[in-house]
Amino acid sequence: xxxxxxxxxxxxxxxxxxxxxxxxxxxxxxxxxxxxxxxxxxxxxxxxxxxxxxxxxxxxxxxxxxxxxxxxxxxxxxxxxxxxxxxxxxxxxxxxxxxxxxxxxxxxxxxxxxxxxxxxxxxxxxxxxxxxxxxxxxxxxxxxxxxxxxxxxxxxxxxxxxxxxxxxxxxxxxxxxxxxxxxxxxxxxxxxxxxxxxxxxxxxxxxxxxxxxxxxxxxxxxxxxxxxxxxxxxxxxxxxxxxxxxxxxxxxxxxxxxxxxxxxxxxxxxxxxxxxxxxxxxxxxxxxxxxxxxxxxxxxxxxxxxxxxxxxxxxxxxxxxxxxxxxxxxxxxxxxxxxxxxxxxxxxxxxxxxxxxxxxxxxxxxxxxxxxxxxxxxxxxxxxxxxxxxxxxxxxxxxxxxxxxxxxxxxxxxxxxxxxxxxxxxxxxxxxxxxxxxxxxxxxxxxxxxxxxxxxxxxxxxxxxxxxxxxxxxxxxxxxxxxxx
Numbered sequence: 001x002x003x004x005x006x007x008x009x010x011x012x013x014x015x016x017x018x019x020x021x022x023x024x025x026x027x028x029x030x031x032x033x034x035x036x037x038x039x040x041x042x043x044x045x046x047x048x049x050x051x052x053x054x055x056x057x058x059x060x061x062x063x064x065x066x067x068x069x070x071x072x073x074x075x076x077x078x079x080x081x082x083x084x085x086x087x088x089x090x091x092x093x094x095x096x097x098x099x100x101x102x103x104x105x106x107x108x109x110x111x112x113x114x115x116x117x118x119x120x121x122x123x124x125x126x127x128x129x130x131x132x133x134x135x136x137x138x139x140x141x142x143x144x145x146x147x148x149x150x151x152x153x154x155x156x157x158x159x160x161x162x163x164x165x166x167x168x169x170x171x172x173x174x175x176x177x178x179x180x181x182x183x184x185x186x187x188x189x190x191x192x193x194x195x196x197x198x199x200x201x202x203x204x205x206x207x208x209x210x211x212x213x214x215x216x217x218x219x220x221x222x223x224x225x226x227x228x229x230x231x232x233x234x235x236x237x238x239x240x241x242x243x244x245x246x247x248x249x250x251x252x253x254x255x256x257x258x259x260x261x262x263x264x265x266x267x268x269x270x271x272x273x274x275x276x277x278x279x280x281x282x283x284x285x286x287x288x289x290x291x292x293x294x295x296x297x298x299x300x301x302x303x304x305x306x307x308x309x310x311x312x313x314x315x316x317x318x319x320x321x322x323x324x325x326x327x328x329x330x331x332x333x334x335x336x337x338x339x340x341x342x343x344x345x346x347x348x349x350x351x352x353x354x355x356x357x358x359x360x361x362x363x364x365x366x367x368x369x370x371x372x373x374x375x376x377x378x379x380x381x382x383x384x385x386x387x388x389x390x391x392x393x394x395x396x397x398x399x400x401x402x403x404x405x406x407x408x409x410x411x412x413x414x415x416x417x418x419x420x421x422x423x424x425x426x427x428x429x430x431x432x433x434x435x436x437x438x439x440x441x442x443x444x445x446x447x448x449x450x451x452x453x454x455x456x457x458x459x460x461x462x463x464x465x466x467x468x469x470x471x472x473x474x475x476x477x478x479x480x481x482x483x484x485x
Contacts, residue, residue: 007094008189014045015212016195018058019205025050030214032189035101035333035369036323044188047211049222052180055209059151059178060228062206067148067176074174075125080201082118085111088197092190096161097324099187101333101369102287104324110287113449114162117467120451121170124472128175141483146476148176149254150230153223155216155244156191157236158184158335159290165191167451167466168233168256169208175475177231178207182220186335188212221247230254231475235292238415238460245463256464256474258292258456260389261417264410265295266432268403269303271422272444277311279446280395283420285319285373286447288331289393290339292461293418293440293449296390299406302399309358309377309397316373316395317359323368333369334392340369343392350376350383350396360393387413403428407435416458418448439465 014021028046085092093107130145152172156164165181172179183191191210198208213219223229224247232248233256234241241259248255265283267276283295300308324332334340344363351357360374371392379396386396400406410419420442423429433441439457440448449455454465464474
C-alpha cells in the first residue's frame with residue numbers, strides 16, 4: 001500500500017452517519033482493490049442493518065430542519081460544494097483512478113461532470129415553482145405546490161463513483177430531502193472523501209449519510225421497508241433494478257431507476273466518417289466502455305463499412321493501455337476479474353460464431369484486470385454481445401442497407417436508454433431519431449450526458465429521469481389545496 005499512502009492518507013474509511021465517522025456496529029470491514037495492480041488499497045467499514053437504521057434515524061432527524069431552509073440557502077450550500085470539488089479536482093481524480101481503474105484523464109472529466117450537478121441544482125433549488133388557477137367547473141382556486149418527499153435512499157454503481165452519486169445528492173438536497181447513500185463496494189472511497197467537503201460547504205449533520213457495505217441486499221432492503229423512507233433512487237443493472245422495484249412496492253416508495261442499456265450506433269452512408277469515428281471513440285471508450293450509455297452495437301451502412309472499420313481499428317489500436325495513473329495511458333483496467341472475464345467470454349462467443357477480430361481480442365497476462373481495445377466485424381446475429389451489455393472496450397460491427405432496416409435492428413432490444421446516429425442529412429437525422437425507441441439520442445454526437453438534460457431510458461432501461469428540472473421533481477411530492485376566496 002506504500003505507493004498509495006500520499007493519496008489515501010486523509011481519505012476516511014468508516015461510515016458517515018449523522019455528521020460523524022463511526023465503525024460498523026459489528027466491526028465488519030472489507031477491502032478495496034486497485035484493479036490495475038490487484039493490490040489492497042484500503043479497508044472500509046461494512047455497514048450492517050443496524051447501521052442502516054441508524055443512518056435513517058439521522059436522515060429523518062435532519063429532515064424537518066433541512067426542508068425548512070430557504071431554497072436560496074440550500075442552493076448556496078450546493079454552490080459551495082461545487083467550488084470545493086473543483087478546488088480538489090486533481091485529488092478526487094486520482095482517487096477515482098485508484099479504486100475504479102479508469103485513465104486519469106477520464107477521471108478528471110468525471111470529477112468536473114460530477115461537480116456540475118451541484119452547480120446545476122444550486123440554481124434549480126430556487127425554481128420549485130407551483131401554480132394558482134381557478135377551476136373551470138367549481139370556481140374554486142387550485143393552489144399547487146411541490147413539497148420535499150422525505151428521506152431518500154440512494155444506491156449507486158462503481159463505474160462513475162463520483163458522478164452517479166452527485167447526480168442524485170444534488171437534486172435531493174435542492175428539493176429539501178436528506179439522503180442515505182449506499183455506494184458500490186468496489187468504489188466507496190470517492191464518496192467517503194466527499195463528506196468532509198460537504199460538511200465544509202455547510203451541509204448539516206444527518207442530511208447526507210454514507211454507508212458502504214458488502215451486505216447490500218439486507219442493508220438496502222431494511223431501508224426500503226422503513227416507513228420513514230419515501231424515495232429510492234438506483235443506478236445499476238436492470239436485474240438488480242427489478243428486485244429493488246419489488247422491494248419498493250412493499251412500501252409504495254417513489255422509485256427513480258436508471259438501469260441497463262444496449263446502445264446502437266448507426267452510421268449512414270452520407271455520414272462524415274471522421275466525425276463518426278470521433279463520436280464512436282467517445283460513445284464506446286468513455287470509462288473503457290463500462291457505461292450504460294456505451295455504444296454496444298455498431299450498424300454501419302455497407303457503402304462506408306470498410307472505411308469506418310479501418311479508421312476505428314486504427315484509433316482503437318493506438319490507445320495506450322496500462323495503469324490509469326501513468327502518463328499517456330488512455331485505457332485502464334476493467335473494474336474486477338468478473339467484468340474482465342465477461343468480456344473475454346463475449347468476444348470468444350462472437351469469434352466462435354464467425355466474427356473477425358480487427359484489433360485486440362485477447363486479454364494480456366500479468367496482474368490487473370486489463371482487456372485491450374477490440375474491434376470485431378462480421379459479427380453474427382447470434383452473438384451474445386448483441387443482446388447483453390458488453391461493459392468493456394469492445395466494438396461489434398454489423399452492416400445494413402436501408403434506413404428502415406437500421407431502425408428495426410436498433411430497436412430490437414429490451415433496453416431503451418440511448419442511441420447514436422451519424423448523418424449529414426438533418427431531416428433524416430430527426431426522422432430516424434423519432435423512430436428510435438430510446439430515451440436519449442445522440443444525433444451526430446457521441447456524448448449525451450449533461451446535468452442540464454433529462455437523463456433516462458424507456459422499456460427495461462428504467463423509470464424517471466435524472467438531471468434537468470425533472471430530476472428535481474423526482475424528490476418532490478405535488479400537493480394541491482382547494483380554496484375559495
